[in-house]
Amino acid sequence: MILYDYTISPIHARALQMAVKYFENFVHKVLFDNCGLNDESFAKIIESCNQLKEFKSIVYRRNEFGMQSAQAVVNLLKRKVPHHLDEFKIQDCKIDLHTSEFLISNMLEQSHLRSLQLTNIKLSSSSL
Numbered sequence: 001m002i003l004y005d006y007t008i009s010p011i012h013a014r015a016l017q018m019a020v021k022y023f024e025n026f027v028h029k030v031l032f033d034n035c036g037l038n039d040e041s042f043a044k045i046i047e048s049c050n051q052l053k054e055f056k057s058i059v060y061r062r063n064e065f066g067m068q069s070a071q072a073v074v075n076l077l078k079r080k081v082p083h084h085l086d087e088f089k090i091q092d093c094k095i096d097l098h099t100s101e102f103l104i105s106n107m108l109e110q111s112h113l114r115s116l117q118l119t120n121i122k123l124s125s126s127s128l
Contacts, residue, residue, distance in 0.1 A: 002031040013041035020048040029057035029087075039066030046072035050079075057087040065093040067102065074106040077113070084112035091119040 001016075008016070020027060030049065032042070042063065049055045050072075058073065076085045088107075100121065107113065 001027055001029070003035050004031075004033045006035055008032070008035045008037050008041065010038075010041050013037065013044055017044045017048040020045075021051065024052055025054065027052055028054050029059070031057075031059040032061070032063055033059075034062040037063040039064050039068045043068035043072040046076065050075055053083050055083075056085060058085065059087070059089045059091075060093060061089075061091040063093055065090055065095045065099065067099050070099045070103045070106075073103065074110070077106060077111045079112075081112055086113065087115040088113055089115070089117040089119070090121065091117065093121060095121050 027049065030045070037045075042060070042065065046058065046069065049058075055076070058076075073085075073088065077088075079085065100118075107116065
């Protein structure tokens with residue numbers, strides 16, 4: 001599932017969350033680039049992806065990434081081989097220091113990632 005510059009409202013996010021169960025064997029990767037996703041909406045989408053056995057990749061660019069999203073990603077990181085997450089990329093997203101520390105510490109402890117990229121993370125002013 002790849003979406004570039006497509007605004008995803010909370011209603012759209014809920015629909016994607018519900019639709020994932022019908023595409024169990026077809027969704028292996030999500031890429032959301034500049035979709036206006038907030039923390040809660042992205043977390044709901046990623047939580048639904050946890051039921052996909054062959055889900056392997058998240059690429060997330062120019063959106064909001066907060067603690068709810070981090071927790072949903074961490075739940076995916078806990079999956080065992082061969083159903084583990086292979087690739088995780090966050091690029092040009094707003095993230096606070098607490099969330100980034102939580103995410104990184106869990107990645108170090110539980111991850112089977114082959115590819116990790118945290119690029120140009122914009123720490124919010126609340127983390128300074």
